[in-house]
Amino acid sequence: MVQERQLVEKITRALLPQRAASSRLKLGIGDDAAVISLGSRTEWVLSCDTFLENVHFRLKTHPPDSVGYKALARATSDLAAMGATPRFFLLTLALPAGAAGALAGWSFVGRGFSHDKTSAPDSGALALEVPSESWLNAFLKGMARASRELGITIIGGDTTQSRTVFISITVLGEIAPGHALTRCGARPGDIIYVSGKLGRAQLGLELVLRGHARNHQVRALVQPHLYPKIQIALGSWLAQHRTAASAMDLSDGLSTDLGRLCAASQVGAKIYASKIPSVTIPPAAARYLGKPKLDPLQLALHGGEDYELLFTVSSRQAKKLNGAPGAAALTAIGEITRKRELILVASNGREAPLKSQGWDPFR
Amino acid sequence: MVQERQLVEKITRALLPQRAASSRLKLGIGDDAAVISLGSRTEWVLSCDTFLENVHFRLKTHPPDSVGYKALARATSDLAAMGATPRFFLLTLALPAGAAGALAGWSFVGRGFSHDKTSAPDSGALALEVPSESWLNAFLKGMARASRELGITIIGGDTTQSRTVFISITVLGEIAPGHALTRCGARPGDIIYVSGKLGRAQLGLELVLRGHARNHQVRALVQPHLYPKIQIALGSWLAQHRTAASAMDLSDGLSTDLGRLCAASQVGAKIYASKIPSVTIPPAAARYLGKPKLDPLQLALHGGEDYELLFTVSSRQAKKLNGAPGAAALTAIGEITRKRELILVASNGREAPLKSQGWDPFR
Numbered sequence A, B: 001m002v003q004e005r006q007l008v009e010k011i012t013r014a015l016l017p018q019r020a021a022s023s024r025l026k027l028g029i030g031d032d033a034a035v036i037s038l039g040s041r042t043e044w045v046l047s048c049d050t051f052l053e054n055v056h057f058r059l060k061t062h063p064p065d066s067v068g069y070k071a072l073a074r075a076t077s078d079l080a081a082m083g084a085t086p087r088f089f090l091l092t093l094a095l096p097a098g099a100a101g102a103l104a105g106w107s108f109v110g111r112g113f114s115h116d117k118t119s120a121p122d123s124g125a126l127a128l129e130v131p132s133e134s135w136l137n138a139f140l141k142g143m144a145r146a147s148r149e150l151g152i153t154i155i156g157g158d159t160t161q162s163r164t165v166f167i168s169i170t171v172l173g174e175i176a177p178g179h180a181l182t183r184c185g186a187r188p189g190d191i192i193y194v195s196g197k198l199g200r201a202q203l204g205l206e207l208v209l210r211g212h213a214r215n216h217q218v219r220a221l222v223q224p225h226l227y228p229k230i231q232i233a234l235g236s237w238l239a240q241h242r243t244a245a246s247a248m249d250l251s252d253g254l255s256t257d258l259g260r261l262c263a264a265s266q267v268g269a270k271i272y273a274s275k276i277p278s279v280t281i282p283p284a285a286a287r288y289l290g291k292p293k294l295d296p297l298q299l300a301l302h303g304g305e306d307y308e309l310l311f312t313v314s315s316r317q318a319k320k321l322n323g324a325p326g327a328a329a330l331t332a333i334g335e336i337t338r339k340r341e342l343i344l345v346a347s348n349g350r351e352a353p354l355k356s357q358g359w360d361p362f363r
Helices: A004-015 A064-082 A133-150 A200-209 A216-226 A232-240 A254-265 A283-289 A296-302 A318-323 B004-015 B064-082 B133-150 B200-209 B216-226 B232-240 B254-265 B283-289 B296-302 B318-323
Strands: A025-027 A034-037 A043-052 A085-095 A153-161 A166-175 A191-195 A246-249 A268-272 A309-313 A330-337 A342-345 A351-353 B025-027 B034-037 B043-052 B085-095 B153-161 B166-175 B191-195 B246-249 B268-272 B309-313 B330-337 B342-345 B351-353
Touching: A043 A064, A043 B085, A043 B166, A064 A085, A064 A133, A064 A166, A064 A216, A064 A232, A064 A246, A085 A133, A085 A232, A085 B043, A085 B166, A166 B043, A166 B085, A166 B166, A200 A216, A200 A283, A200 A296, A216 A283, A232 A309, A246 A254, A254 A268, A254 A296, A254 A309, A254 A342, A309 A318, B043 B064, B064 B085, B064 B133, B064 B166, B064 B216, B064 B232, B064 B246, B085 B133, B085 B232, B200 B216, B200 B283, B200 B296, B216 B283, B232 B309, B246 B254, B254 B268, B254 B296, B254 B309, B254 B342, B309 B318
Parallel strands: A043 B153, A085 A153, A153 B043, A268 A342, B085 B153, B268 B342
Antiparallel strands: A025 A034, A034 A043, A043 A166, A085 A166, A191 A309, A191 A330, A246 A309, A268 A330, A342 A351, B025 B034, B034 B043, B043 B166, B085 B166, B191 B309, B191 B330, B246 B309, B268 B330, B342 B351
16 A cells, blocks of 8 residues: 555655755645745745546546536645645646547446557557547636636646546746745644635535436535635735644545644644534435435545645734634634644543544555 | 647637736747746746656556656656756656556556446545556656756656556746747748757657567667657757747657647748658668668658757858757758748659648547
């Protein structure tokens, strides 16, 4: 078993044998994004994110416009996590164009498709068909909407052919020098905050996996999974006002991401089950979910893709948060500790270690 | 049939409904790379490039260190094509980690591998194994060598799981404001130059596809395909001295890339078969290539991945080229014409239209 963290460490060791001593590189591998400085009034924040068919989405269950929307939204969330203002992106798009009409409309893909493995890959001789206009159009429409809403402009990209849909997006954002929010600034005594309600995206995913992406009865509940809202204004505010000691976005679940933040800051954390703002599961939705019943706290602790912000604030600074955008939706869920362990305090007051059970693509 | 060009146009139309009027974006979609300005002494050049198993390389035939080397080299070639100095890159790496030991050493992959399609993709429940240490180590070693040779430093990336190896690299380079070499500056009367000998990479590919990647008898001949040399010094010199009116790198074959340069500049071109510096096929190699015999001119015209530079220079400026790095390896192959067509003049003086027969991932 290789974990994503181990793979990243391996890549870092292999490609950065000695830490490159570039005065322009303010922050390299290990945070939500890299930061480079050009000696001008702004620093640039860069990140890339991958969105893969059958890993992150399914053609059968996910509307194509949500694939386009979410691919760009989740990439941009890394900029929000740094407090940066999104500016530009590059899109890598690999599409199946194979023999069996892989992309001939999303209602057809359930049939599966074959691929001529015997074709010489570099010969240009692959017999290719048109990727479905309608899928691609809807995909791009969703991405264009995200682009408008997030204020981020495409400046380039690369297209190629592949067996399944592969999307990789590099995002660039801007920030005042030295203001980037990092994962490594949490100090013992800091208060831990999250924005929004957690577990909403996982609840949406559970409904989508059960075939309810287009069920109007649960429309509002699947939106957070299909069209996540990104916390740009909040991230930007926290960076501008230097309020947060550390921050990251919740992409892989609180239990996993809090562990990453604590590891980067070399601290621990204690959080309280009773304080965690968990998703509400309306009775109307329960009947689409079946048994066993989903536990809102478990969704909130381990569900991925909420793209809310997780950040820490020193107790002195906490009052300032009243001025933050969406201040009413911010919740203090615990505190940073010196001892390097994650503790969950149950509603009955009992303490237990919190294990990382969020999303890891290699688990 | 959708061609790459059409797909790029479609993406541009969908995501850039009106040309974004950002004063910072000096050059967007359509050239080798994007250029952004920050009002400081340099402009930044960005590009991304994809390198896919079974499309651009095969695990069975390509040594893993060459996959790592070439993935980064070919991405960086887009910076060379702009005249930029390579600085930073972000690496997206998706690896198979499936049930059948997909990456358990490159000598094993010939067995093929299966993938548990029934696993819930988002559940984190995929049963994953270690990607082969040895493949990954060699891959990263090759990439680290390219990183050193090209002077480009990793600053971030993204890793995930996929059925086949998927590599996407975003590169950033630096250039003096306004000096970037673009495709759109060619003017009628310009002399067309190429660096190096063309068709070498295609000859190498032909040998590799016949199983000779590690055959010491043809070692020198497969190198250009496996470990392409990138024309950073030449590109940088052309930009710095403002010698080239237009430039691009030869990634998809002269017949295809010259067409792109002419389209971007709204001109045509006439090139002479007798002047094209074609690869030499030594008799010793011929016996590994079999029949039908490869034609060096065809390899030079249509073979991809040479990563040499194609550029145009006004006749007034041509003399300056004597001072360029590797000046002896530069060849004038024809001239830019007003009439928007590509003409190949055969050795016997006969003129015929030159059709784009290079690499297009969607053809």
